[in-house]
Amino acid sequence: MTSVAPEPSLRKDAPDERPFARLLIANRGEIAIRIIRACREMEIETVAVYSDADATAGHVRAADEAVRIGPAPAAESYLRGEAIVAAALESGAQAIHPGYGFLAERASFARAVEDAGLVFVGPSSASIAALGDKLAARRSASQAGVPVVPGTLEPAPVDRPDQVDGIVAEAERIGFPLLVKAAAGGGGRGMRRVAAAGELPAALVAASAEARSAFGDGTVYLEREIRPARHIEVQLLGDRAGTIVALGERDCSLQRRHQKLVEEAPAPGLSVEERRSLHDLAVRAARAAGLENAATAEFLFDEERRFWFLEVNTRLQVEHGVTELVADVDIVREQVRIAAGRPLSDEVLRAADRAVAPERHAIEVRISAEDPAREFTPTPGRITHWQLPSGPGIRVDTGVEAGDRVPPDYDPLVAKLLVVDADRDRALGRLARALDETVVGGIQSTLPFHRFIARDPGFRVGPPPIDWVDTTWSRNLVAGREAALVAARWAAAGAAAGTLGPDRPADVDGDRPAVAAAGRPGGAEPRAWSRAGRARSLDRWPR
């Protein structure tokens, strides 16, 4: 354990605090900027890497130095570990932060960084390798007494007619429906749902083939499908001395095709006892794997209020910010300190003590370049208008500004909007308000979807079931879009009026059947008083 330092002044760290002189960020977009921000606050110089598609991107503009690593496709740039290590050596960086995605969970990359005499900001290559194999992680958690989702702990035989009887019997014991999952998997790839024994042999072959092509490893295993279930994950931090703490949990149940859309902390509706037991399970699973730095243990929470271990992600998560807002710590800063061999800070230890009874609630929505009216089809393009919310309890993590192009080559995430308030209800009110202030032009974003969620009575009650998006949202999007189109047509007519001929006085005074204003704050059905106020303000504006 660390010794608790006295607090003689407002300064909480020793004055010599600067873990590294220079750090390279092996990523792009909002997460690269998030890491650069932490480094700047710690007075660490930053080196960005970029592909040709990102030569003028936000993370390149924000860093002190930037190194080109290849053409636009990720496989030829952000996934080229050797080019990134070379860039670090050449630029004099001492450490590499991988962010999330790309190389963050490739043990071979972490090892190459270590072998080059540099520091990898994250778990060691050995723990990434051990936990990246989900089957090995299940075995290790199970041995540590953590309940894992019922299923197999050994690889399932694929295309072995002689062993079909054995695996079918095993499947009967686990129960149908079940999932065939890839040991090296993620994001739903290499996964098949099996409703009956007859489908099993074919599903094993298909999942294994998909896993081999996606991850280079065709190992698959069986897991019971737990439905309905909530997806709850625990943020972990551990130092080199072996101290591991849980900073709190996040509920990420609102997903679409295994992609998270909304995340919140704490998980709504857990008692202090449930939360304590969940955090203990997560720490136990992490300790069994010898984990250090930052990681996340994922669990399913079933209707009988039981937690089932799924996997450990050995990286900084996209949604780490909601935990930061509730726990009041900077996880990236802590990651960098840990990587330099420092013990967990007092600030983190205190936050971990408070984590079972959090006093605030945070919510994050992922604003992506996707069209929610067209099955979330990507909408890369140039952002022409970019108006972000502000005011109390708002945080925006983004890598773009007006004028930037969202390239078609990478993830469509353009900004994370986070809000924090005293409780969930107030945080949702704040989220709705913040979304009303947000305007994105040039590309279609997922904003309409988030606006809908923030006011949906079902979501107010608690996290919805995982298939909620495909049912509820699909039913509601048409009406909302039509109403917006009605106002948009008139705005276009107004914009065109100057070019369409001589102005005449607009003959629209007198009784208006339902006075309303596009461009005024949204919300529930306005009362007569606010309607009248808006109508008066309209009369003061030029028409």
Place this chain on the structure above:
Amino acid sequence: MAAVSRAVRVAPIDPSGKALDEGARDLDPKDPTAPSVADLGGGRFVVAGGAAGEDRHTGRIARLVAEAGAADRYEVVVDGWRFELEVEDAVRASLRRRATRAVDAEASSGPLDIRAIIPGRVAAVRVTAGEVVEPGRTLLVVEAMKMQNELRAPRAGTVQRVAVGEGQTIERGDLLVVLT
């Protein structure tokens, strides 16, 4: 100061850049149910009352995206929804529609240009010139943002030309395939 002062026809534009008759409306400021349109400057508008319906919209930016003389195109964002809209004088639009209906009647079997609706990279070309295709047949696979999107034939026909090759980077609106 811009106010809506004469009747116009406003038509949404689909992602490939084509103005759609479906969704087009004639807007007449003299109509008693017409809303009021205020111009706050800098491309910001407030639309209030009448057919604009309930007081629940936010957003409100409008921007000229393409000048085409009599039928300019605007981007408008309301409630997070982004629209591209073509605005045309109503009288002119009605004359033009009458003229094109006559042409359409004889040209419905003419060549059809299939254009890109999103920028990306051509991951695969599944047809060759001269091939006869059924509606729904996959013509190309376009990769954008880690997703593979299949582009399908909107109707039956013969592939007259494939305008792109595998690995090629495409922009929105680029010609991909011509069907006859």
